Amino acid sequence: xxxxxxxxxxxxxxxxxxxxxxxxxxxxxxxxxxxxxxxxxxxxxxxxxxxxxxxxxxxxxxxxxxxxxxxxxxxxxxxxxxxxxxxxxxxxxxxxxxxxxxxxxxxxxxxxxxxxxxxxxxxxxxxxxxxxxxxxxxxxxxxxxxxxxxxxxxxxxxxxxxxxxxxxxxxxxxxxxxxxxxxxxxxxxxxxxxxxxxxxxxxxxxxxxxxxxxxxxxxxxxxxxxxxxxxxxxxxxxxxxxxxxxxxxxxxxxxxxxxxxxxxxxxxxxxxxxxxxxxxxxxxxxxxxxxxxxxxxxxxxxxxxxxxxxxxxxxxxxxxxxxxxxxxxxxxxxxxxxxxxxxxxxxxxxxxxxxxxxxxxxxxxxxxxxxxxxxxxxxxxxxxxxxxxxxxxxxxxxxxxxxxxxxxxxxxxxxxxxxxxxxxxxxxxxxxxxxxxxxxxxxxxxxxxxxxxxxxxxxxxxxxxxxxxxxxxxxxxxxxxxxxxxxxxxxxxxxxxxxxxxxxxxxxxxxxxxxxxxxxxxxxxxxxxxxxxxxxxxxxxxxxxxxxxxxxxxxxxxxxxxxxxxxxxxxxxxxxxxxxxxxxxxxxxxxxxxxxxxxxxxxxxxxxxxxxxxxxxxxxxxxxxxxxxxxxxxxxxxxxxxxxxxxxxxxxxxxxxxxxxxxxxxxxxxxxxxxxxxxxxxxxxxxxxxxxxxxxxxxxxxxxxxxxxxxxxxxx
Numbered sequence: 001x002x003x004x005x006x007x008x009x010x011x012x013x014x015x016x017x018x019x020x021x022x023x024x025x026x027x028x029x030x031x032x033x034x035x036x037x038x039x040x041x042x043x044x045x046x047x048x049x050x051x052x053x054x055x056x057x058x059x060x061x062x063x064x065x066x067x068x069x070x071x072x073x074x075x076x077x078x079x080x081x082x083x084x085x086x087x088x089x090x091x092x093x094x095x096x097x098x099x100x101x102x103x104x105x106x107x108x109x110x111x112x113x114x115x116x117x118x119x120x121x122x123x124x125x126x127x128x129x130x131x132x133x134x135x136x137x138x139x140x141x142x143x144x145x146x147x148x149x150x151x152x153x154x155x156x157x158x159x160x161x162x163x164x165x166x167x168x169x170x171x172x173x174x175x176x177x178x179x180x181x182x183x184x185x186x187x188x189x190x191x192x193x194x195x196x197x198x199x200x201x202x203x204x205x206x207x208x209x210x211x212x213x214x215x216x217x218x219x220x221x222x223x224x225x226x227x228x229x230x231x232x233x234x235x236x237x238x239x240x241x242x243x244x245x246x247x248x249x250x251x252x253x254x255x256x257x258x259x260x261x262x263x264x265x266x267x268x269x270x271x272x273x274x275x276x277x278x279x280x281x282x283x284x285x286x287x288x289x290x291x292x293x294x295x296x297x298x299x300x301x302x303x304x305x306x307x308x309x310x311x312x313x314x315x316x317x318x319x320x321x322x323x324x325x326x327x328x329x330x331x332x333x334x335x336x337x338x339x340x341x342x343x344x345x346x347x348x349x350x351x352x353x354x355x356x357x358x359x360x361x362x363x364x365x366x367x368x369x370x371x372x373x374x375x376x377x378x379x380x381x382x383x384x385x386x387x388x389x390x391x392x393x394x395x396x397x398x399x400x401x402x403x404x405x406x407x408x409x410x411x412x413x414x415x416x417x418x419x420x421x422x423x424x425x426x427x428x429x430x431x432x433x434x435x436x437x438x439x440x441x442x443x444x445x446x447x448x449x450x451x452x453x454x455x456x457x458x459x460x461x462x463x464x465x466x467x468x469x470x471x472x473x474x475x476x477x478x479x480x481x482x483x484x485x486x487x488x489x490x491x492x493x494x495x496x497x498x499x500x501x502x503x504x505x506x507x508x509x510x511x512x513x514x515x516x517x518x519x520x521x522x523x524x525x526x527x528x529x530x531x532x533x534x535x536x537x538x539x540x541x542x543x544x545x546x547x548x549x550x551x552x553x554x555x556x557x558x559x560x561x562x563x564x565x566x567x568x569x570x571x572x573x574x575x576x577x578x579x580x581x582x583x584x585x586x587x588x589x590x591x592x593x594x595x596x597x598x599x600x601x602x603x604x605x606x607x608x609x610x611x612x613x614x615x616x617x618x619x620x621x622x623x624x625x626x627x628x629x630x631x632x633x634x635x636x637x638x639x640x641x642x643x644x645x646x647x648x649x650x651x652x653x654x655x656x657x658x659x660x661x662x663x664x665x666x667x668x669x670x671x672x673x674x675x676x677x678x679x680x681x682x683x684x685x686x687x688x689x690x691x692x693x694x695x696x697x698x699x700x701x702x703x704x705x706x707x708x709x710x711x712x713x714x715x716x
Contacts, residue, residue, distance in 0.1 A: 053096065053346065055275075058275045060346065061131075063332055064131060064347065065085075065091060066088050066302070067327075067332055067339075068127040068130070068141060069084035069121075072141050073317045074318060074320070076144045076146070078153070078316075079120075079316075080121050080314060080315050081123070081313060082239075082241070082307075082314045082315070083118055083120065083124060083237060084123045084124035085304065085308075086239050086272070086298040086300045087124055087237050087272065087296075089274065093282060095114075098112075098282050099204065100112045101162070101353055102350075102353030102354060102357045103132050103135075103349055104353065106134065108360075109478070110198065110201050112204060113184075114204050114205070115176055115206070116173060116205075117172070117173025117177070119167030119173060120168065121206075122151070123141075123144065123151075124206075125160075125162075125163065126140070126151045126160065129160065129161065129163075131347035132162075132349040132350075132353075134161050134162045135161045136160060142337055154167055154168030156504075157476065158504065158505065164180070164476060165473070165476050165504070166500055166503055169500065171215075171216040172496070174217060174220055174234060175220035175465075175497070176469055176472050176476060177203050177204075177205040177232060178221075178470050179475075179477065180473045180474070180477040181224065182229060182449075184231060185227075185231065187381075188200060189454035190426075190454065196366065196370070198363060198378065201231070202233060203232050205232075206234075207235070208236070208239070208242075209240070209241075209247050212251075212255060213250075216466055219465060219467075221259065221291075222461075223466060225259075225264050225290065226451060227449070228263065228451045230288055230290050232291040233282065233286070233292045235294045236293060236294065236296060237296060241311050242314065243314050245310075245311045246311075255293075256295060264292060264293050265290050265293070266295070267285065267292065267293070270296045271296075271297060278294070281294045300313055301313030303329060304326050305325050306325060381427050381478070386560065389424050390561075394557040397420035397553050398554060398586065401550040401552075401578075402581075405578040409573055409574055410547070411438075411440050411571040414440060414513075414552050415442075417553040421557075421560065422446075423445070427479065427480050428483070429458065429474060429482045429483070430443075430484070431460050431485070432459070432484060432486065435487065435513075436457075440513070441457070441511055464493035465493050465497060467486070468484065468498055469494075469500070471483070471501075471510075472500060475506040475566075482508050483508070483511055485512070485513065486512065487526060488513065488528040489528045491512055491568075498566065501541070501565075502565060505564050507564075509566065509569065510566065510568045511568075512569070513571045514526065515531075515571060515572055515573070516528055516529075517529075517696065518611055518696070519692070520574075520692040521691060524688060524689070527686070527687035528665065529683055529685075529686060529687065530665065532609075532665050536669060540565045542558070543637060543638070544558065544559065544569050544637045545610040546610065547610055547612075547614070547634055550578070550581065550589065551589055551634070551636045554589040555567075555569055573692075576610075576613075589634075592637035592639065592642070592644065593633060593635035593640075593644075593649075594635075595633055596617075596634040600629065602630055602657060603630060604630045605657050606620060606632045606706070606710070607633045607660070607661040607674070608661070608662040608663065609635050609636060612662040615702075615703065616634075617632055619706035631654060633652055633653065659674040660680070660713060661673055661678070661681070661682075664682070664683060665683060666682060667680040667683075670682065677713065678713055679709040681700060683700075
């Protein structure tokens with residue numbers, strides 16, 4: 001499957017002279033042979049090709065991508081020209097023949113989704129967006145990889161119009177695409193009605209060898225095959241080259257058989273430099289009853305006479321001499337960053353995109369007339385707005401925790417919150433990585449998603465990374481608020497997808513239970529020590545570690561209401577006591593940190609989260625009996641607390657008062673609050689296998705140790 005493919009080079013057209021020529025593989029420009037009209041007639045495209053453009057025109061369109069890619073990388077002296085040059089014909093076949101989108105409205109709800117999982121080749125995407133008519137100017141292409149440009153080194157959603165997801169870490173783009181295809185199918189099952197398929201689009205992804213080497217490709221592809229997501233189409237750039245050279249030394253998978261085993265439709269051995277062949281493969285894929293992998297044989301850096309087919313063209317500028325050689329080889333006379341008007345006309349998709357959306361708008365108008373409530377609900381969901389009754393349901397759920405005063409594990413408090421909120425949130429799409437009964441992320445009305453059977457709860461299997469990245473795709477598609485769960489210690493597996501969610505500022509929710517040495521007998525492999533603090537280091541990720549039922553419900557409400565970033569919800573396995581609060585104190589929980597118990601003229605402040613709040617309260621009681629008045633601060637979300645104004649934070653933490661922080665995890669993080677003069681009761685080693693109570697005592701999470709720490713900081 002790997003290695004350099006044997007393919008014929010497409011005709012190469014001088015865009016200014018309009019002379020069609022053809023080269024044998026690795027030929028020099030001097031070997032060019034003109035193609036006569038008869039040959040051109042035989043090479044015209046079949047009816048599967050939507051635009052019915054000639055080979056002459058599609059060759060020009062592909063070479064425009066090559067020129068823009070090499071020019072932008074050369075100007076930046078940084079980037080990856082090989083992939084855009086090698087996938088140019090594949091891009092023409094998809095974008096000009098099948099991809100339904102509207103450059104004037106990148107957010108059109110029923111657009112196809114396109115993801116560049118091999119995101120290092122970002123200039124391919126930028127060239128396509130520019131040529132198709134998006135708000136991406138030639139000056140933007142000239143600023144490739146420059147500060148604050150709309151063309152960063154890897155595609156970033158929210159930065160470049162038309163980019164659907166942020167890619168770069170290989171494999172995550174294709175995992176995102178599974179989430180998008182899943183969201184499309186579920187929304188269609190929920191909202192479509194006979195004669196009104198208002199949700200009806202495809203998800204396409206480009207990927208390379210690197211994406212398939214990443215383990216997440218297995219996690220995502222296996223689930224997509226099981227669910228038979230037939231509107232998901234991946235186009236694989238099989239060029240046999242990665243940065244280290246020919247991949248045959250480390251990647252010899254039989255990819256077609258691998259995907260066939262997943263239950264995919266596989267189209268192997270497609271000539272990736274034939275627009276006609278790729279177009280026909282996409283047409284076949286669109287009629288399949290399962291997801292499709294199209295294996296496109298390509299030459300990396302196609303069109304670079306001295307570098308194509310090798311690793312030197314993968315991740316560096318071609319150099320001025322080779323850029324000149326490419327221009328001569330392709331007979332491309334246009335100056336850098338110049339596209340002749342006829343090529344722009346061939347690529348321009350604004351009119352076609354406007355017509356496609358207008359057709360859908362007319363369909364949706366009829367849908368709204370016949371099903372006004374469904375139409376309004378669909379539009380609300382796609383905007384990401386919460387239903388009007390959500391705040392009322394949240395307030396009632398919080399009030400219920402105060403009335404019941406339950407002493408339960410916060411993982412159970414989490415399930416209760418889900419149960420209370422789900423009836424008002426049809427967009428809830430829950431799940432777990434094979435730990436539903438332990439994470440407690442199901443609810444009475446939850447229905448498991450199965451192949452051909454829609455639902456609102458996903459059994460992701462033991463696929464933590466895949467789950468997190470698929471949830472990102474669901475969130476990016478719109479229409480759902482996804483949440484998925486596993487044990488906190490396994491957040492390591494999903495870490496990079498969590499980081500990407502934070503970078504993309506999307507609303508995906510990760511539930512992590514069994515949050516500390518309180519896990520007990522499962523031992524150090526499953527006991528989280530560094531995880532909470534390390535998650536707090538990710539910018540724009542809100543982490544909540546509540547201490548009881550009320551804080552757990554407030555945390556769920558905050559995570560659901562947050563539209564500009566992801567949240568983690570971190571819960572205990574063991575039961576925790578309910579904490580009494582007045583109404584004003586309950587209102588402060590959403591600020592991330594607040595005074596849970598106060599005294600007149602406190603001599604010290606105890607700061608705690610989660611299960612350690614109980615310990616702080618007990619230590620405060622003991623200290624009070626010894627004549628030492630201390631304030632107790634519960635800080636369920638340090639991230640949210642840090643965003644409060646300085647006056648509020650000072651009011652909570654006190655001014656000039658010694659502080660002691662308590663958390664069953666690494667200590668370093670907490671010195672930002674207690675200072676060098678303060679103290680931290682924590683754990684800086686791995687845990688042990690023993691009952692939770694034994695472990696907490698062994699590691700110093702006792703009233704006696706906390707009291708000792710307070711007295712030590714008071715003594716200076």
